[in-house]
Amino acid sequence: MLSQQQLATMLSLQNKMNTKVNDQWLTAGYGYLRAAMVESVEAIEHHGWKWWKAHQKDLPQLQMELVDIWHFALSACIIDYAGDIEAAANAISAQLAQSQPRVQFDGKDYTPDSQSLLDNLELMTGLCAAKRFSVPLFMHIAEQCEMSGEALYRQYVGKNVLNFFRQDHGYKEGSYIKVWHNREDNEHLVEVLATLDINSTHYSDDLYQALKHRYPN
Known part of the structure; x- marks a missing residue:
């Protein structure tokens, strides 16, 4: 389960990143749930769905797709509450407090607990196509992908902060150094994340x- 502090941190980071791309992003009309729908379809591909051929579920790739979907879902939620981060965090927290998640779609009730991962991914895809998103459904999918709320938080913040770090150090201009001390920045990120207190109110900072300390001058 994600805490109120973790939700506020992620929403703030998402707002900050979106503003960096376009300071008018709240009213730009970007299709965030369309993007989440596409990522959901890609997650289905990583799961495997073709009954006429052998396949193996790619769990790491599924988890990466979920982190991407979460970026877009948070963006859509911030828009729903006109940029009010606290209200958005409260709304998500209220959804997570549901005792048993239920989803109504196309006049039918669905219980994610009783469905397979593949069926839940398909349901999430359909909801996103209809411009809707269910946080409880998403979190249940994360559990089915062996991803805890803590892991989602860590991976989300890690990817978001690394994107900021790259931009601040010349990524767009082509001067960013991706390999430090014979290792890619993603590898440094994983090491740094393992050393930090996930409950710190300054986690992202x-x-x-820590990345700045490691980056070559």
Whole structure:
């Protein structure tokens, strides 16, 4: 389960990233749930769905797709509450407090607990196509992908902060150095995340500073 502090941190980071891309993003009309729908379809591909051929579920790729979907879902939620981060965090927290998640779609009730991962991914895809998103459904899918709320938080913040770090250090201009001390920045990120207190109120700032300390001058 995600805490109120974790939700507020992620929503704030998402707002900050979107603003960096376009300071008018709230009213730009971007299709965030369309993007989440596409990522959901890609997750289905990583799961495997073709009954006429052998396949193996790619769990790491599924988890990466979920982190991407979460970026878009948070963006859509911030828009729903006109940029009010606290209200968005409260709304998500209220959804997570549901005792048993139920989803109504196309006049039918669905219980994610009783469905397979593949069926839940398909349901999430349909909801996104209809411009809707169910946080309880998403979190149940994350559990089915062996991803806890803590893991989602860590991976989300890690990817978001690394994107900021790259932009601040010349990624767009082509001067960013991706390989430090014979290792890619993603590898440094994983190491740094393992050393930080996930419950810190300055978690994202601590991460940024740790990356900065390692980055070659």
